[in-house]
Amino acid sequence: MGFYKRISNAFEDAPILPLNQNSRYVMISDCHRGIGTWSDNFLKNQHLYFAALEYYYKNGFTYIELGDGDELWENRNMSQIIEIHDDVFRLLSRFLRENRLYMIYGNHDIIKRNSRYTKKHCSSYYCNSAKCREELFSSISFHQGIILKGCDNVAYDNFLPSIYLTHGHQADFFNSTLWRVSRFLVRYLWAPLERFGVLDPTSAAKNNTVKKKTERKLSYWAENEGHLLMTGHTHRPMIGSLSSPYFNTGSCVHPRCITCIEIMGNNIFLVKWTMAVKKDYSLYVSREILERGNLREFKMLPPP
Numbered sequence: 001m002g003f004y005k006r007i008s009n010a011f012e013d014a015p016i017l018p019l020n021q022n023s024r025y026v027m028i029s030d031c032h033r034g035i036g037t038w039s040d041n042f043l044k045n046q047h048l049y050f051a052a053l054e055y056y057y058k059n060g061f062t063y064i065e066l067g068d069g070d071e072l073w074e075n076r077n078m079s080q081i082i083e084i085h086d087d088v089f090r091l092l093s094r095f096l097r098e099n100r101l102y103m104i105y106g107n108h109d110i111i112k113r114n115s116r117y118t119k120k121h122c123s124s125y126y127c128n129s130a131k132c133r134e135e136l137f138s139s140i141s142f143h144q145g146i147i148l149k150g151c152d153n154v155a156y157d158n159f160l161p162s163i164y165l166t167h168g169h170q171a172d173f174f175n176s177t178l179w180r181v182s183r184f185l186v187r188y189l190w191a192p193l194e195r196f197g198v199l200d201p202t203s204a205a206k207n208n209t210v211k212k213k214t215e216r217k218l219s220y221w222a223e224n225e226g227h228l229l230m231t232g233h234t235h236r237p238m239i240g241s242l243s244s245p246y247f248n249t250g251s252c253v254h255p256r257c258i259t260c261i262e263i264m265g266n267n268i269f270l271v272k273w274t275m276a277v278k279k280d281y282s283l284y285v286s287r288e289i290l291e292r293g294n295l296r297e298f299k300m301l302p303p304p
Helices: 003-009 043-058 078-084 086-097 115-121 179-196 208-225 295-300
Strands: 016-018 024-028 062-066 101-104 124-127 132-135 145-149 163-166 228-231 246-248 257-264 267-277 283-294
Touching: 003 208, 024 043, 043 062, 043 086, 043 257, 043 267, 043 283, 062 086, 062 163, 078 086, 078 124, 086 101, 086 124, 101 145, 208 228, 208 246, 283 295
Parallel strands: 016 145, 024 062, 062 101, 163 228, 228 246
Antiparallel strands: 024 257, 124 132, 145 163, 257 267, 267 283
């Protein structure tokens, strides 16, 4: 199966969420939450991520995670990840209880597509403070794709385009079709070698040649289908344009920052969360808008 078909298949049975003037969505990808060891790339930005999550919870956003939320190639034990980052998972469960949480799986957590696995490992966790198991994600499903359905009929003044969300690994043969081979190599070869500065040459996030090739495929699909496509996977944040309606949220494992994409009505923002310094030299978590756009500008896209 070619990359084009793999991307299209991600949306065959995708849940459809409304996109209108009252919508508030935040898309975050590639957290790669680990088990708190030297290889846990999420650890250095965990405070930035939690601050951002608190902001989005208090301001009424729906949180959509676009895959690779948990690092389940390098790590086998989901319960250890939850235990180390229990504050994050407790807050995510509050989103879920208010029907404001949706999850997409990526290549590094592709095992979550198995409902038996998620029921066993994600439905509850052991709370050390309460000394008992507490509910976590008992009612959640992990999807390959999600569609934000706008009013995309050009005859209407309240036009908003639909946005197609997936992780993006479908454009990468080695990390989609051969994901079991990739997982084996990451777990037993590239992860140990990373200690000595040797990066995985098959990773779209760490190899610029693979990154560009993957992004070209994703852009090609978006342009040919006439859809706005938003992914993660390559870790390179970007806002789309009329010539290339492809968006990328970036990741939570950038040096010293995390990036994400916000949608508020017809406005779309590429946002960076980072540490900043006030005039009195005290530190604070800063939300910085890197790019902004208006979804109505994509009115000239060909209809699906």
